[in-house]
Amino acid sequence: MTTPSIDALRNIATQLRIDSIKSTTEAGSGHPTSCMSAADVVAALFFSEMRYDPRDPKNPDNDRFVLSKGHAAPVLYAAWAEAGLFGRDELLKLRRIDSDLEGHPTPRLPFVDVATGSLGQGICAAIGIAANARLVGSSYRTYVMLGDGESAEGSVWEAADMGAYQKLDNLCAIVDVNALGQSGPTQFAHNMDELSRRWSAFDWNSLVIDGHDMAAILDALKTARETKGRPTVILARTLKGKGVASIEGKEGWHGKALKKGEEADGAIAELQKQMIPGTSTPSIQKPEKSGRARKAPDYAKLAAPAYKKGDMVATREAWGTALAAIGAVDERIVALDADVKNSTFSERFGKAFAGRFFENFIAEQVMVGTSMGLAARGAVPFASTFACFLSRAYDFIRMAGISMVNIKLTGSHAGISIGEDGPSQMALEDLAMLRAVPDCAVLYPCEAVSTERLVALMAQHTGMVYMRTSRPKTPVLYEASETFRIGGSKVVRQSGKDAVTIVGAGVTVFEALKAADQLQKDGIAARVIDAYSVQPIDAETLRNAAKATRAVITVEDHYASGGLGDAVAEALSSLGGVPIVRLAVREIPRSGQPEELLERYGISARHIVEAVKQATTKPAAV
């Protein structure tokens, strides 16, 4: 391979600028100036530094590029067109409903690993992508481009910390320091030293260059490649709108397409004049074959859960046991935790498979972001923390949904049933959070057998899954031979004369059973459903129960919004005619003992009994 000439790369950068203007002007919106600042670096990466097959963007040996500053999507698309993956005319479909060239990159495109556009996330995913190379022994390198405005996001510093901690010398970040944010100058503008000191303090190899000096860019990328033991960041001083005098370095041009006609045409003509004649076309370096494919999982080898009915086991502990068990039959599984591995029980996996366990300390955003990157490269990451702290990473979870990545989240210590630690540690909105991710399965088992079975199903299901686990020990309800499914439920109590249906999940299943016992004494038969799959919910079983009984009571250790009650109500909404009473936590709770709190906040057996009596004695309204 011969190093492409500097002039040839400059010409490509100019072409990328032209294409970025053309496509955004045609779309009538977009961020051309954010593309123009980045164009030289992108040209150097795609046409000199990176080794990849431009016809096979999913090739596992390809070097990876993540555009963390996702609003510069047009320059990414232009680079792939230039590389030959698709025709340049496709670029003119930018942002159209019939094109996958969306406003910000999504994995609908084969060369996008994770969706970007929410700043500070791509670099977290890049940590996972780089970490994956180590797991499979691959020599692919990972490049990620950020903006300087983006660097204000705390998640960038979580990623910086994790990249250095993991000594990811196969990772190179480039910050396009164009000094202008959306609404004004960035905090440090072109004060490169401020940024450099920060990255250095976070133990990165920090290089400051002129981001429009092609030789300097190539040189820095080479230094990055040769730097061992730590990741490199290249802080590239650039000008927003570079190449067109009327907009270059000017405020007021963020996220604004040039107008069709004179404005765009003039800019393009100005750029075309910058083309250097007589250069040759650079050839793209092919990827190096390296790394190994992961073994196919073999769930036939997984032992059945080893519990007897009535054993007292917390679902969080059963989850940890199950995670270690599936780790043995499924090499794809990796686990991540945020310094609570002894509470979530992910430490059981960590002890068994140290090389596949990532300690993220108390940094939930990079934990979920890393998971996204790992999943994009074929691992099946299980990330765990207290369920309440997944709220810290909700923007990442939202973007994981958009990225359609195969990640598994577990939140332990859900609800008021944690007791004395108080409201800051009680997840009461996690079901709402996760149900609002389309296609994310939401599981909430009440005991150990179902937990173990569902963990294995989580791993085998392709797509996002969330499992909610509980702190208190609960009795084993099911035989080890029982089967479960995503989208299923279990009727744990029924008779031919059920007057009411009680739907619980997790700890409230046991309150429901206690209530059913008490109601039986009063001559009221209650059907009890363990809705362990909150999303998708088992609509058929619920509808049958609703039709067979006079009222439905839902009871959940969660706020009243967005959780089990809403899921049940939607499943039954087309029926009409069935009154639904929702028992849920309806105010900010406080510290206390678990049983005291279930009672105080209205989700104990006593409250269920009362609700049943009220619903079955008073005539249906309307």
Add this chain to the structure above:
Amino acid sequence: MTTPSIDALRNIATQLRIDSIKSTTEAGSGHPTSCMSAADVVAALFFSEMRYDPRDPKNPDNDRFVLSKGHAAPVLYAAWAEAGLFGRDELLKLRRIDSDLEGHPTPRLPFVDVATGSLGQGICAAIGIAANARLVGSSYRTYVMLGDGESAEGSVWEAADMGAYQKLDNLCAIVDVNALGQSGPTQFAHNMDELSRRWSAFDWNSLVIDGHDMAAILDALKTARETKGRPTVILARTLKGKGVASIEGKEGWHGKALKKGEEADGAIAELQKQMIPGTSTPSIQKPEKSGRARKAPDYAKLAAPAYKKGDMVATREAWGTALAAIGAVDERIVALDADVKNSTFSERFGKAFAGRFFENFIAEQVMVGTSMGLAARGAVPFASTFACFLSRAYDFIRMAGISMVNIKLTGSHAGISIGEDGPSQMALEDLAMLRAVPDCAVLYPCEAVSTERLVALMAQHTGMVYMRTSRPKTPVLYEASETFRIGGSKVVRQSGKDAVTIVGAGVTVFEALKAADQLQKDGIAARVIDAYSVQPIDAETLRNAAKATRAVITVEDHYASGGLGDAVAEALSSLGGVPIVRLAVREIPRSGQPEELLERYGISARHIVEAVKQATTKPAAV
């Protein structure tokens, strides 16, 4: 005032350790070792450095202390007992349901400004508290104590950045570097230089001390007080469990109370031996009277909205206009934005009231955290960004709910109606997020008059309020004289023979009206409700409409979970008998033009018409 003797402060620290052990042992849970590492610093702060009235913790002139490492709550409670706010016997009620001494601090206690316990948040609130001192010209100082494990949270670095950017020399952070996290050693253990380099790179005055050397602590606090132009961080090297040899600096003691009997008694005896005889009791410094009270707001002076029916105005723009208008009659109002002020229109406030506007660059967590701190000190902060990016701060929003602070959040660019920018920029889970905060009002106006009126109500309402605004321009529907209320709705179309109720909010109100027009041609009368208050929802109006019609159709620019449909369904759940059809976005959307997207994802007028026809022609189920 005389400086208290070092020995007297040492004795207080010992007493705080004893009290922390006693209270957690009595509770049977808690984090005594995390208190013991912090005790010397806490003693120095409360009994030498800070100026406050121990009998009046809400005194506006008091220096403020925020325990960002909230799990060390017992040492905070012990300090206030030692200061005389309540009797030491109260400490033994720690974590009980009948005591406000909760597992982690909440503002149920008069000396707690914001709830802590989710790490990395207290320091963000402290930014707001310190910034407030400047706004009112007060000389109170703000102290915040973090853990070293906590420093992994990206939000800590957002706060570090903001503290330096605002040159908050009235702010002093102390990091209790006890080198042990929950599940193992912290990332840097006692490598003080790693931490110090980071804080220095973020432009803080960074001091490293032995956190058990009382003279060094006092000296560092004095240096902090005298340092001008930037905040100071004191990195205090400490030992977890300090003072009791069997647990001091040992792993496995996080969040574990000492057992009643020998274990606790032995530890207490060991500490009691460390008491130095013959010391005098330190006197607490009284606060200095300074600063001014904010003027009472005068909403009578607020002009009516200046729109005519049919004017095309985006609600985001009306929001910006209203914010600037209320700023003029309500001095408590401050505004914060995360580099999108020209899109949210908060820049209108920023231009009018530069001194009350905070640019947070692209750092949503510290923006919301700062708001919490400002609100805790009497400001009424309006924080705004794209609605999707509020998900970045969801853990802060959750904790703001627990803190019961008076903050106002606005998310612009909600839903698929933003169009071409694509799913990463579309908030489709924000209603679910905010509805899951108990007592948070959720407003979603569809046009300019209601937006302006509701912004004024937001400011006058005490408590959290979220407003969702939209990108597209919509026609003004209401006369300027129309009144609105939190918890209200408007019936915008009705007749004596309505067959169906269509409930919309925001952009879908106009789809509903279009649908009603089309249905009228087919002889079907539809009642249309503008449910501008999604929480609390106007249950009465909805129930009346449901009773008067044969079906209810909800239509929302939001995912199907946790939004308008769920709110309406719960309001109607006790009725039974009314089929509810929910039109909402049910998959990850893509880029496209707004109208195309409303059509593709099932929330356009055409889909409403179809749903109405289906609901009104087929017999009710069951």
